[in-house]
Amino acid sequence: MATLKDVAKLANVDVSTVSRALNNTSYVHPDTKERVYAAAKELGYRPNVMARALRQGRGHVLGVVVPRLHLTTFSEILQGIEAEAQKQGYMTMVCVTEDDPKVERDRLNRLRNGGADGIIIAATGRNGRILRDIQASGVPVVQLVRRQELELSSVVADFEASGREAVQYLYQKGCRSIGLIAGSQHLAPYRGRYEGYRKAVAELGLEEITGSSQRKVNSFGYGYESANQLLDENPALDAIIAAVDVQGLGAIRAAAERGLKIPEQIKIMSLTGHRVGRMLETTMTSMEMPAFQMGESAAKLAIEEIEADPKHKPARRHINFATMLVEREST
Numbered sequence: 001m002a003t004l005k006d007v008a009k010l011a012n013v014d015v016s017t018v019s020r021a022l023n024n025t026s027y028v029h030p031d032t033k034e035r036v037y038a039a040a041k042e043l044g045y046r047p048n049v050m051a052r053a054l055r056q057g058r059g060h061v062l063g064v065v066v067p068r069l070h071l072t073t074f075s076e077i078l079q080g081i082e083a084e085a086q087k088q089g090y091m092t093m094v095c096v097t098e099d100d101p102k103v104e105r106d107r108l109n110r111l112r113n114g115g116a117d118g119i120i121i122a123a124t125g126r127n128g129r130i131l132r133d134i135q136a137s138g139v140p141v142v143q144l145v146r147r148q149e150l151e152l153s154s155v156v157a158d159f160e161a162s163g164r165e166a167v168q169y170l171y172q173k174g175c176r177s178i179g180l181i182a183g184s185q186h187l188a189p190y191r192g193r194y195e196g197y198r199k200a201v202a203e204l205g206l207e208e209i210t211g212s213s214q215r216k217v218n219s220f221g222y223g224y225e226s227a228n229q230l231l232d233e234n235p236a237l238d239a240i241i242a243a244v245d246v247q248g249l250g251a252i253r254a255a256a257e258r259g260l261k262i263p264e265q266i267k268i269m270s271l272t273g274h275r276v277g278r279m280l281e282t283t284m285t286s287m288e289m290p291a292f293q294m295g296e297s298a299a300k301l302a303i304e305e306i307e308a309d310p311k312h313k314p315a316r317r318h319i320n321f322a323t324m325l326v327e328r329e330s331t
Helices: 002-012 015-023 030-043 048-053 074-085 101-113 128-136 159-172 190-201 220-234 244-258 291-307
Strands: 061-068 093-096 118-121 141-144 155-157 179-180 209-211 239-242 266-269 285-288 318-320 323-328
Touching: 002 015, 002 030, 030 128, 048 155, 048 159, 061 074, 061 141, 061 291, 074 093, 074 291, 093 101, 101 118, 101 128, 101 318, 118 128, 118 239, 118 266, 118 291, 128 141, 141 179, 141 291, 155 159, 155 190, 159 179, 159 190, 159 266, 159 323, 179 220, 220 239, 220 244, 239 244, 244 266, 291 318
Parallel strands: 061 093, 061 118, 118 141, 141 155, 155 318, 179 209, 179 239, 239 266, 266 285
Antiparallel strands: 285 323
16 A cells, blocks of 8 residues: 655655645645645545545535625525536535635635535635645636636626726716725725726716725725715715625715715715615615626536546636616615
């Protein structure tokens, strides 16, 4: 029976490197890891974790890592993932990180060592090396909503177009002082939305007006505090664009507390629509992304790569969905 020493000798590395590569206990360069896996496979060295890494016995499990589910489009996206996974005989393990990089790192390590055949993730952008390492080990990684690593497949919406079209729409409605509730530029969707907004206001000769808060970015409190900042600093503000519906809810509250009539005195809209926006007393205009279809597409990409011949793995793919303006009472 082959030993760690045998694998190390064939792969031309030391025993500790073999152990780290097979057990994912610390970083090993992807090229070295692939060499170790090839040597272990050739020698028939297959402990449980290695067997999973070598894809010898799939459990038909997709790991799904998202920042949150409550009052976000991720709940609708997950339904699409579940539907496609079930159709193809897979189950899902869902992990919620609250955008904490440490929690995300822990969940990723648990998934890759705990039987996930592939991982779908809306990442914080702080664990790129781990994601690339997981991909190199033979476990496919598909980025969802947030494209942070170009070498990994992704399913996203056209956030820049969403920001641009929102400004153009409000301008056509007569708005000339349009504020944006900005988010972390470290996250691709917020960066894209801001770029679209920035370019549109520049093209229209308008002033760039942004607001932010110290609260969690995808929260009612963030939207409420950011809207109050915008209104305090810009008394003539006649429109607010929120990145997501829950921020828009906060903006609506801030405007209502000041006695501002919506949409007569100020218009408010969201760049990422959720079903909750259709149920408000003042329903919210939004740029809707096809959340269910995005989930389906992410699951298809992951499963296709899981089941592909190891010698003929599909090339990395980036799928970009268009958003659609849905006009409601808030504008």
